[in-house]
Amino acid sequence: MDYVIQTKQLTKTYKDQHAVDKVALQVPKGSIYGFLGPNGAGKTTTIRMLLGLIKPTKGDITIFSKSLTKYRLDILKKVGSLVENPSYYGHLNALENLEVYRILLQVPKERKQEVLDIVGLSYAAKKKVKNYSLGMKQRLGIAIALLGDPDLLILDEPTNGLDPSGIQEIRQLIKRLAHERGITVLISSHLLGEVDQMADYVGIISEGKLIFQDRIEKLRQRAQAKIRFQVKETEAAWNVMLAQGLKADREEETITVQNIDKEKVASLIEKLVHHQISIYRVEELTQSLEEIFLQVVKEGQGNVSKTMEG
Incomplete structure (x- = not known):
């Protein structure tokens, strides 16, 4: 260069x-x-x-x-x-x-x-x-x-x-x-x-x-994209995510998953629906450039x- x-x-x-x-x-x-x-x-x-x-x-x-x-x-x-x-x-x-x-x-x-x-x-x-x-x-x-x-x-x-x-x-x-x-x-x-x-x-x-x-x-x-799920049964959903080998942080009504691409998000939603877990919201969380x-x-x-x- x-x-x-x-x-x-x-x-x-x-x-x-x-x-x-x-x-x-x-x-x-x-x-x-x-x-x-x-x-x-x-x-x-x-x-x-x-x-x-x-x-x-x-x-x-x-x-x-x-x-x-x-x-x-x-x-x-x-x-x-x-x-x-x-x-x-x-x-x-x-x-x-x-x-x-x-x-x-x-x-x-x-x-x-x-x-x-x-x-x-x-x-x-x-x-x-x-x-x-x-x-x-x-x-x-x-x-x-x-x-x-x-x-x-x-x-x-x-x-x-x-x-x-x-x-x-x-x-x-x-x-x-x-x-x-x-x-x-x-x-x-x-x-x-x-x-x-x-x-x-x-x-x-x-x-x-x-x-x-x-x-x-x-x-x-360097921004790590995260996906936050709002579900009815957080513990059951969390166990499904862990079984998929995903790193997930659980709170009262939400679960946040790190380093997950679009295909895995779609697959995970299918798994949650299969286990009859109600999904209220799925949203992407990104860091602002100022935060980076x-x-x-x-x-x-x-x-x-x-x-x-x-």
């Missing part, structure tokens, strides 16, 4: 405390990589090291197959970023703000209108930024990050503080950038449900350690990180 970002043993220590501890990121080319973790887990510190804003205590960073230490300026020319709050001049309009960065990046003037079109801000190009909504300011920040026509976009909590409409706008924009323009996007967040709607891959960091990294489908597969996230964080604390398969 072709990785745009790879880190080895990436560590940042402050006064003997590991803010980031031996992190091994692998961000595939052309993907949207969700970098997840609770607040204070080490996401922003990692991103700042990727952008050369702070130096690692130890470890290596490779971007575009080049060492960040040796080729920092060449690499960063192809990287756009939005870390925490976007930088802008409130008394200037969007075009004037972009002109400041255009001069610094030495890109053609027409690029300003191009990025405004990409982020959907052309209609407000001459409106003072201090009068923008928070969502508009975030989109302007992304427009600034896109000015240099980057191959890699790094966004730190870009939907933080936005209302549902603003979150949806940013989400759709990020998906377009990756899928239509081929930009690799690393996006950090503390909300798994948000990342799940756009990411292809996910890495979870907790207490500075990378505890999970793989396709997001692999994370979903919390479970992974809990299990992963202090453990060695899981690296990407394939």
